[in-house]
Amino acid sequence: MRDGEIDVVLEMAARAPHEVERALLKRVADSIQPAMRPVHPLPRTSVLAGGLVLICSAVALAGAARAGFNGFEKMGLLERALIFSTLGMLAWVAATEFVNEMIPGSRRWVSAGALLGMGSAVLVGVFALLFHDYHTDHFFSVGIVCLVTGVLHAIPAGLLSWLVLRRGFAVNSVSAGLVAGTLAGLAGVGVLELHCANFEATHVLVWHTAVVPLSGAAGALVAGALRLRTGSGAPWARRPPMN
Amino acid sequence: MELERVCGCGLTAGNGLHEHAGTDIHCTTTIPFMHPDSNLEILMARYQEGDFAAATVLIDRISPQLHRFFVAQFGSRADADDLLQETWLRIHRVRHTYRPGEPVLPWFYAIARHVRVDHFRKAIRTTAREQRLEEMSQAAVTVPRASGQADNLEALLEPLPESQREVIEMLKVAGMSLEEVARATSSSVGSVKQKVHRAYKKLREKMDAMGHRKGRNGGMQ
Numbered sequence: 001m002r003d004g005e006i007d008v009v010l011e012m013a014a015r016a017p018h019e020v021e022r023a024l025l026k027r028v029a030d031s032i033q034p035a036m037r038p039v040h041p042l043p044r045t046s047v048l049a050g051g052l053v054l055i056c057s058a059v060a061l062a063g064a065a066r067a068g069f070n071g072f073e074k075m076g077l078l079e080r081a082l083i084f085s086t087l088g089m090l091a092w093v094a095a096t097e098f099v100n101e102m103i104p105g106s107r108r109w110v111s112a113g114a115l116l117g118m119g120s121a122v123l124v125g126v127f128a129l130l131f132h133d134y135h136t137d138h139f140f141s142v143g144i145v146c147l148v149t150g151v152l153h154a155i156p157a158g159l160l161s162w163l164v165l166r167r168g169f170a171v172n173s174v175s176a177g178l179v180a181g182t183l184a185g186l187a188g189v190g191v192l193e194l195h196c197a198n199f200e201a202t203h204v205l206v207w208h209t210a211v212v213p214l215s216g217a218a219g220a221l222v223a224g225a226l227r228l229r230t231g232s233g234a235p236w237a238r239r240p241p242m243n
Numbered sequence: 244m245e246l247e248r249v250c251g252c253g254l255t256a257g258n259g260l261h262e263h264a265g266t267d268i269h270c271t272t273t274i275p276f277m278h279p280d281s282n283l284e285i286l287m288a289r290y291q292e293g294d295f296a297a298a299t300v301l302i303d304r305i306s307p308q309l310h311r312f313f314v315a316q317f318g319s320r321a322d323a324d325d326l327l328q329e330t331w332l333r334i335h336r337v338r339h340t341y342r343p344g345e346p347v348l349p350w351f352y353a354i355a356r357h358v359r360v361d362h363f364r365k366a367i368r369t370t371a372r373e374q375r376l377e378e379m380s381q382a383a384v385t386v387p388r389a390s391g392q393a394d395n396l397e398a399l400l401e402p403l404p405e406s407q408r409e410v411i412e413m414l415k416v417a418g419m420s421l422e423e424v425a426r427a428t429s430s431s432v433g434s435v436k437q438k439v440h441r442a443y444k445k446l447r448e449k450m451d452a453m454g455h456r457k458g459r460n461g462g463m464q
Contacts, residue, residue, distance in 0.1 A: 001450045006443055009450065013396035014415045018311040024324055025306055029299045031328065032335040038293035039339035103340050104357070105349035105426045169337040171357040172429060 042167060045099045045106075051164050052095035053088070056183060059157040060190030067149070070197040079130050083193050086126050087186055090119050094183035098161065101176035102168025112178040116216040119182055123189065123209045131201040143207035146196055150188035150211030151218070158184035158219060173223045181219020185212035283347040291338055302331065308417050309355050315397045315412045316359055316405060330358045348419050349426035356409070356427065402449055407442035410435055 042048065064072070072080065097115055100106035110118065158180055170176035188211040196208070283304065289297035309330055313323035333354050341350050396416065400408045406428075413424045421439075425432045 001447050003443055003447075006446050006450065010396070010399070010411065010415045010446075013399050016395055018307050018314075020307050020310045020327070021324075024327065025302055028302050028306065028328055028331045029295075031332060032298060033295055035335065036293055036295045036298065039291050041291055041339055041342045044342070103342070104337070104353035105341075105346065105351075107422075107426055108429055108431065111430075167339060169340045169354075171353050175429070 042103065045096060045103075048099045048164065049092060049095040052098060052161050052183065053091050055160045055164065056091050056095075056157050056187035056190065057088075059153055059160065059187045060194060063149075063153040063191035064194035067191070067195045069194050071192070072194045074197045074199065082126055082130060084190075086122060087190055087193065090122060091183060091186045091190075094119065094179060094186060095161075098176070098179045098183055099165065099168075101172070101179050102165045102170050104169055104171050112175040112182075112220075115179060116182045116213060119186065120209055120212050123212065124205055127204045127209065128201070131199050131204050133199060134201050136200055136202050139202065142198060143203055146192055146198070146203070146207045147210055147214070149195070150185070150192045150208065151214055152188075153191040154181070154184035154188035154211060154215040154218075157187035158215070170223075173227045174220050177223025178216050178220040180223075181216040182212060184219065185215030188212075188215060284343065287338075287341055287347050288343050291341065291343075305351055306331075309351065311396075311416055312352070312355055312409070312412050313359065315400055315408055315416075318397060318401075322362075326355075326358055326362055329362070330355050333358055346423050346426065348413075348417055349423045352413060352417065352419070352427035353429065399446070403442050403445055407438045407445070410438045411442050414439065 075083070093110070094115060097108070097110060097112070100108055101112070161180055161183060189208055192208045192211065196204075198204070283301070286297045286301045286304070290301055306327060310323050310327050313326045314320060317323060317326075334351065337354065341347070396412075400411055403411065410424055410428065413419045413427060414421070419427065421432050421435050424435045428435065
């Protein structure tokens with residue numbers, strides 16, 4: 001049997017009428033009628049994504065302003081340009097995907113897992129290109145401090161991002177959590193790049209980059225836990241009132 | 244719920260085309276001849292503006308498709324009825340997430356899929372709890388399929404895994420494009436194509452086997 005013949009069989013079967021009881025349709029209409037009010041559609045993806053990138057930049061700048069811009073001052077022009085343009089681009093992609101996750105039926109350019117992998121890989125590539133000092137001092141003790149600093153700054157970035165998209169509706173909350181965590185993790189890396197003046201290659205490659213997958217995993221875990229708790233697949237979205 | 248409540252200017256059921264612009268006495272606006280999906284977009288925009296009549300027309304237009312989608316997944320009309328109601332409540336709560344100009348059907352189907360997944364999860368939890376208490380037989384818990392509850396298309400798609408069945412359902416029943424199915428299922432067009440390819444392979448095997456059996460039976464008579 002050829003594909004065309006299967007098409008014909010399926011189309012004929014699909015043409016068979018499928019009735020839904022009028023009483024059921026009336027029940028559905030009656031159930032929404034009392035809560036029938038005008039609503040404002042969400043803004044365009046670019047507007048929301050721009051807002052998210054601004055929030056992440058603000059968190060990174062605020063964190064560095066508090067801790068000091070030591071890293072930024074020690075960097076050369078090439079390092080500054082390459083690192084911050086890469087972070088900006090990754091944040092834009094992650095923000096766009098986060099918006100898409102929060103709007104049902106949106107086009108997906110990249111899956112949540114691929115975004116996390118791609119973001120981490122790009123950062124590793126850029127850091128490997130720029131930093132060549134493979135000598136290490138206090139690898140773990142200094143590294144853990146950076147990792148914690150990055151993740152701690154990712155938390156407000158994630159929370160504020162959620163505030164921006166609180167009217168959205170995630171059809172796959174774990175995936176949305178993973179993307180939100182990735183975006184927040186990029187804000188955390190931003191703080192580290194502005195603040196941390198330790199340019200040892202292994203330190204930057206391991207501990208700075210690790211903020212992204214760790215935040216992503218944390219975002220997915222939180223979203224999964226909330227879903228189990230609420231019994232709904234959309235913990236990222238505040239259950240909107242029946243307005 | 245008469246369709247004429249929304250003046251009928253392209254908002255009628257059936258093929259959804261604008262068949263009587265300006266001739267209906269209730270008609271207040273003139274909408275040019277347009278694609279059925281454009282009508283859905285207009286209806287959706289009015290629904291967001293709080294127009295209950297537009298919402299009822301949308302319910303009339305979309306519900307049979309969604310109902311069939313659920314029947315194809317669960318095989319039971321009772322389950323499909325419940326899920327349809329649940330879907331519309333969810334649609335109503337999140338109607339602000341639809342943005343004018345975007346395709347409507349992927350938005351509806353994405354929410355319907357979400358409701359279906361929620362239903363599966365609840366069913367699994369309930370099943371596990373009941374099995375612990377009563378060691379119920381698997382047959383009583385699993386969704387009843389076939390046995391006169393599903394019509395031809397559903398019977399035809401029965402051997403397919405859920406992910407392939409939903410893709411075929413969206414393409415063939417809802418008439419969505421590959422791009423729209425990709426949007427509704429949060430996947431890529433390539434992934435949808437792959438599922439369709441695999442589904443067709445299984446359907447071909449099934450239909451060939453049926454044809455072979457029929458042929459043999461015919462030969463014996």
